Amino acid sequence: xxxxxxxxxxxxxxxxxxxxxxxxxxxxxxxxxxxxxxxxxxxxxxxxxxxxxxxxxxxxxxxxxxxxxxxxxxxxxxxxxxxxxxxxxxxxxxxxxxxxxxxxxxxxxxxxxxxxxxxxxxxxxxxxxxxxxxxxxxxxxxxxxxxxxxxxxxxxxxxxxxxxxxxxxxxxxxxxxxxxxxxxxxxxxxxxxxxxxxxxxxxxxxxxxxxxxxxxxxxxxxxxxxxxxx
Amino acid sequence: xxxxxxxxxxxxxxxxxxxxxxxxxxxxxxxxxxxxxxxxxxxxxxxxxxxxxxxxxxxxxxxxxxxxxxxxxxxxxxxxxxxxxxxxxxxxxxxxxxxxxxxxxxxxxxxxxxxx
Amino acid sequence: xxxxxxxxxxxxxxxxxxxxxxxxxxxxxxxxxxxxxxxxxxxxxxxxxxxxxxxxxxxxxxxxxxxxxxxxxxxxxxxxxxxxxxxxxxxxxxxxxxxxxxxxxxxxxxxxxxxxxxxxxxxxxxxxxxxxxxxxxxxxxxxxxxxxxxxxxxxxxxxxxxxxxxxxxxxxxxxxxxxxxxxxxxxxxxxxxxxxxxxxxxxxxxxxxxxxxxxxxxxxxxxxxxxxxxxxxxxxxxxxxxxxxxxxxxxxxxxxxxxxxxxxxxxxxxxxxxxxxxxxxxxxxxxxxxxxxxxxxxxxxxxxxxxxxxxxxxxxxxxxxxxxxxxxxxxxxxxxxxxxxxxxxxxxxxxxxxxxxxxxxxxxxxxxxxxxxxxxxxxxxxxxxxxxxxxxxxxxxxxxxxxxxxxxxxxxxxxxxxxxxxxxxxxxxxxxxxxxxxxxxxxxxxxxxxxxxxxxxxxxxxxxxxxxxxxxxxxxxxxxxxxxxxxxxxxxxxxxx
Numbered sequence: 001x002x003x004x005x006x007x008x009x010x011x012x013x014x015x016x017x018x019x020x021x022x023x024x025x026x027x028x029x030x031x032x033x034x035x036x037x038x039x040x041x042x043x044x045x046x047x048x049x050x051x052x053x054x055x056x057x058x059x060x061x062x063x064x065x066x067x068x069x070x071x072x073x074x075x076x077x078x079x080x081x082x083x084x085x086x087x088x089x090x091x092x093x094x095x096x097x098x099x100x101x102x103x104x105x106x107x108x109x110x111x112x113x114x115x116x117x118x119x120x121x122x123x124x125x126x127x128x129x130x131x132x133x134x135x136x137x138x139x140x141x142x143x144x145x146x147x148x149x150x151x152x153x154x155x156x157x158x159x160x161x162x163x164x165x166x167x168x169x170x171x172x173x174x175x176x177x178x179x180x181x182x183x184x185x186x187x188x189x190x191x192x193x194x195x196x197x198x199x200x201x202x203x204x205x206x207x208x209x210x211x212x213x214x215x216x217x218x219x220x221x222x223x224x225x226x227x228x229x230x
Numbered sequence: 231x232x233x234x235x236x237x238x239x240x241x242x243x244x245x246x247x248x249x250x251x252x253x254x255x256x257x258x259x260x261x262x263x264x265x266x267x268x269x270x271x272x273x274x275x276x277x278x279x280x281x282x283x284x285x286x287x288x289x290x291x292x293x294x295x296x297x298x299x300x301x302x303x304x305x306x307x308x309x310x311x312x313x314x315x316x317x318x319x320x321x322x323x324x325x326x327x328x329x330x331x332x333x334x335x336x337x338x339x340x341x342x343x344x345x346x
Numbered sequence: 347x348x349x350x351x352x353x354x355x356x357x358x359x360x361x362x363x364x365x366x367x368x369x370x371x372x373x374x375x376x377x378x379x380x381x382x383x384x385x386x387x388x389x390x391x392x393x394x395x396x397x398x399x400x401x402x403x404x405x406x407x408x409x410x411x412x413x414x415x416x417x418x419x420x421x422x423x424x425x426x427x428x429x430x431x432x433x434x435x436x437x438x439x440x441x442x443x444x445x446x447x448x449x450x451x452x453x454x455x456x457x458x459x460x461x462x463x464x465x466x467x468x469x470x471x472x473x474x475x476x477x478x479x480x481x482x483x484x485x486x487x488x489x490x491x492x493x494x495x496x497x498x499x500x501x502x503x504x505x506x507x508x509x510x511x512x513x514x515x516x517x518x519x520x521x522x523x524x525x526x527x528x529x530x531x532x533x534x535x536x537x538x539x540x541x542x543x544x545x546x547x548x549x550x551x552x553x554x555x556x557x558x559x560x561x562x563x564x565x566x567x568x569x570x571x572x573x574x575x576x577x578x579x580x581x582x583x584x585x586x587x588x589x590x591x592x593x594x595x596x597x598x599x600x601x602x603x604x605x606x607x608x609x610x611x612x613x614x615x616x617x618x619x620x621x622x623x624x625x626x627x628x629x630x631x632x633x634x635x636x637x638x639x640x641x642x643x644x645x646x647x648x649x650x651x652x653x654x655x656x657x658x659x660x661x662x663x664x665x666x667x668x669x670x671x672x673x674x675x676x677x678x679x680x681x682x683x684x685x686x687x688x689x690x691x692x693x694x695x696x697x698x699x700x701x702x703x704x705x706x707x708x709x710x711x712x713x714x715x716x717x718x719x720x721x722x723x724x725x726x727x728x729x730x731x732x733x734x735x736x737x738x739x740x741x742x743x744x745x746x747x748x749x750x751x752x753x754x755x756x757x758x759x760x761x762x763x764x765x766x767x768x769x770x771x772x773x774x775x776x777x778x779x780x781x782x783x784x785x786x787x788x789x790x791x792x793x794x795x796x797x798x799x800x801x802x803x804x805x806x807x808x809x810x811x812x813x814x815x816x817x818x819x820x821x822x823x824x825x826x827x828x829x830x831x832x833x834x835x836x837x838x839x840x841x842x843x
Binding site: 254260263267270271274277278281304305308311312315318319322323326327329330332333334342345 | 483486487490494497498501505506509510512513516517520521523524527528531534535540
């Protein structure tokens, strides 16, 4: 098995070594990546999307459809985990695992700061590194950390039972709503209006997407962890 | 960086890819296989995200004080999407592994193959 | 007033996705309504795809710029005659979803109903998106929606074995997806673009051949794994046999075809770019197809498990499709394109009928199911019609495609492939005869088989509808072939074989 694996690795390595011959050099400003689509985004991105963070502009506006499918992917992961047969349920889980007081203290101390940092990433994302996904990942991490400390039932209380399915579906649903709004305003699916008098609408649409990605992503990450643990 | 005409970034990417592949194929433990898969995926992300860099470039944040040239924003957006995809695949794989362990009591492929 | 159908293109994807996102919300209130809800979403999607196919038949291929960013500057959807397969795809879901209801109620606890139907809708949405997108990276993301929901659907039915089969499927599928991403990344680095048409235009003669070849090889390998072409089929038999029958129908009839659609997209791209020696590639494809036909059929002969036999039969049939494209002759390519649809229909029929037999008797091997035709004459008849169709006897749907592929082999002066095809068909004939023989002409060995009752109408109606479609599609004959014909020139090597 090991020898066979090594042979495979050698073949793949040789193929890759031949394959990278002729690729554009790294850091070269004349590489195709910089002078075709990328050049337009840098040149006109701010004017066309109203976002100074061009990564956000690509994610939400130019390639927003990718992002819509991406939030569907993470929703799929949740549906997948929920569809599998479960060993136990939240109800018959032990209340809380014994946790060292140090861990308890550190998590409790850090939790508000983590939440604050996530919110900052979310709302400063248009002018600095950050955005919905980064904030969502932090919210997810926060849910997981709190879940470890509070036990399964305590963690289940963090998100109200009745709101949970809506929050889990928040990102795909918001994307569909924004896409439909864009359809109505500009005539194209997921279109962001460019007219100066609609700039406020454009910003509201982008913000709605960011918030939905952060909240939906965070809740799904937390739910994934809790479902798997059960 | 390209000493001796070799682009070190590409070497690193190819090495990561091969390490991940070896783990995936040669290891018997399911968790290690999953880690190998993640290493392979990381190598492709590294390839994509480094391809968008530019000599002396700034991050693609067009705020006051930022100077061209800028790194290309597309690879960064692609990698962000890719990471989410990989996280999702990993989550599903982990929950399958939990099921397998609960049922068979082992994570070794060699032992799993012998059971009905 | 005429409806601007092309404006609805993105909704063909968005509808199933929104439907899937709302399914767990609905399930939290009343799980009983998730099945009808999913069916309603599928029917709405069918309505959209009908309009799209009517539009493409009338006006030819068209594109839709998402967000108004046309060309390479955003994501473009493209609907051509190959993408028109989303209509039969959604129609089959309209049959599979009601069929699955009885299975879901019997086998899953209500807490999981919502997630199950959400996954079915996600598979459908992912495949539709995969078929209509004109963007390389978008193709990858849609592929992941389909794959991820397929992995999970394999495992819903049972604990240990099912999870293990699903995990094997996941590992191979994830490597395949990774290769597709690598190919996409290489093409992006070389051209600076992700739009399929734009990449093709920018892969000029001055682009380095080495990375282009690697990208091509990575993409093709990825899709051959997804299509389960021999010897990359190892994940398929277990996954398809262990999954619940409605899921097997989805996986075997439809999900493996994403590999074929992906292959068509890659070949279209490189055909337009003329950047790799496609003639040699087509020859390799023809060989792989021929080997798949024979090996799939050969392995199927030895199976006693009904669903495992059907799973191996899928490998043979994918072999027919790949061989058809590989022969690089117009007739064969037309036959292969239509066989994508025909096999989807026939394999769905067979898997659902097998599911009905297993559901009513509790047995899944041919030796246990002997003589079941006496107790369940209608289901057995559906099974027999499916068997006759897949073997390719003249009045049924399977015949014309295989005939066209064989004609293509002789047209391209590659008679040996024609013989491989006939030889494979003989094998297939043998094991389906064995199946029909066991079901009809042998005495039952189990009391439960002799006393089994026909399936309830929620399962019987879909089965009868499918069997009727197998016959009607055969009588309809040339219409699908004529529909796809104008498009196949785009997947043949430039200047002929």
